[in-house]
Amino acid sequence: MSAVLNCNISFIGGGNMAQALIGGLIARGMPSTRITVADPVEKIRLLLEEKDVHVTEDNQAAIRDADIVVFAVKPQVLASVLQPLKGQFEGKLVISIVAGAEIATISALLDTDRVVRVMPNTPALVQTGAHGLYAHDAVDSKDRELASQVLAATGLTIWVNSEAQIDAVTAVSGSGPAYFFYMMESMIRAGKNLGLDEKVATALTLQTALGAAQMAITSSNTPAELRKNVTSPNGTTQAALEVFDRAQVSQNIQAALAAAKTRSQELAAELSDSIK
Numbered sequence: 001m002s003a004v005l006n007c008n009i010s011f012i013g014g015g016n017m018a019q020a021l022i023g024g025l026i027a028r029g030m031p032s033t034r035i036t037v038a039d040p041v042e043k044i045r046l047l048l049e050e051k052d053v054h055v056t057e058d059n060q061a062a063i064r065d066a067d068i069v070v071f072a073v074k075p076q077v078l079a080s081v082l083q084p085l086k087g088q089f090e091g092k093l094v095i096s097i098v099a100g101a102e103i104a105t106i107s108a109l110l111d112t113d114r115v116v117r118v119m120p121n122t123p124a125l126v127q128t129g130a131h132g133l134y135a136h137d138a139v140d141s142k143d144r145e146l147a148s149q150v151l152a153a154t155g156l157t158i159w160v161n162s163e164a165q166i167d168a169v170t171a172v173s174g175s176g177p178a179y180f181f182y183m184m185e186s187m188i189r190a191g192k193n194l195g196l197d198e199k200v201a202t203a204l205t206l207q208t209a210l211g212a213a214q215m216a217i218t219s220s221n222t223p224a225e226l227r228k229n230v231t232s233p234n235g236t237t238q239a240a241l242e243v244f245d246r247a248q249v250s251q252n253i254q255a256a257l258a259a260a261k262t263r264s265q266e267l268a269a270e271l272s273d274s275i276k
Contacts, residue, residue: 004149005030010062012081013072014039014048017097020124021070022051024153038062059085063092068146070095079275082109093143095150100267103136103163105275113138116147119169122177129155132169134162171260184209
């Protein structure tokens with residue numbers, strides 16, 4: 001983390017994910033005076049001023065003294081935001097958390113190859129994110145470490161071997177929180193149907209999800225082994241899992257993630273075509 005603490009970081013876009021990264025960086029010792037955020041929305045700028053970071057409406061002013069520039073804008077405004085900044089990135093590392101924006105697109109718009117593409121996820125808002133990263137070949141090991149340190153401020157960082165794998169990351173972790181929320185919703189509903197008060201069903205479900213995740217993270221056993229350990233022959237857990245198997249839940253989950261990956265590829269192609 002020490003290397004990034006000596007850098008000036010500018011965020012173009014100050015929404016939830018940018019705010020999560022800024023909060024994580026400051027919590028890890030990043031001086032707020034080294035952080036600048038450009039955002040057109042006054043409410044967001046006022047909110048960020050409370051963190052004692054520099055704020056501005058001027059994107060060019062924001063990046064002028066930056067060592068690292070993080071783009072955190074909506075895909076639909078990507079071209080209009082980046083094109084006026086073209087040719088101003090000598091000596092700067094670019095980190096993009098723009099969904100669907102391929103490195104070639106970012107590089108062409110900015111005229112730089114020092115680009116890292118990131119697929120984050122929303123648990124970054126509570127410093128438990130899972131981030132997939134891929135870098136252009138022009139990004140050296142020092143830049144990779146800087147990018148890792150920026151993203152590690154809000155959770156796990158995983159480098160993938162090809163940009164195509166970012167679509168798989170999108171399917172697994174980018175969209176992944178929604179799958180678990182869906183499971184929680186279903187368990188809470190089931191608990192109510194079985195006679196539990198909604199607050200009780202909710203508390204039991206959420207704590208069970210937290211406990212299961214913590215066990216999986218800290219245990220030397222795989223999730224499959226942990227599942228077997230709590231499944232007694234002819235017991236209650238086995239009865240439930242047999243229903244899942246008959247409904248082909250595992251196969252359907254795999255099909256769902258494949259659909260998410262395909263849609264990620266389609267969105268990237270659509271964004272690229274719209275800019276061309």
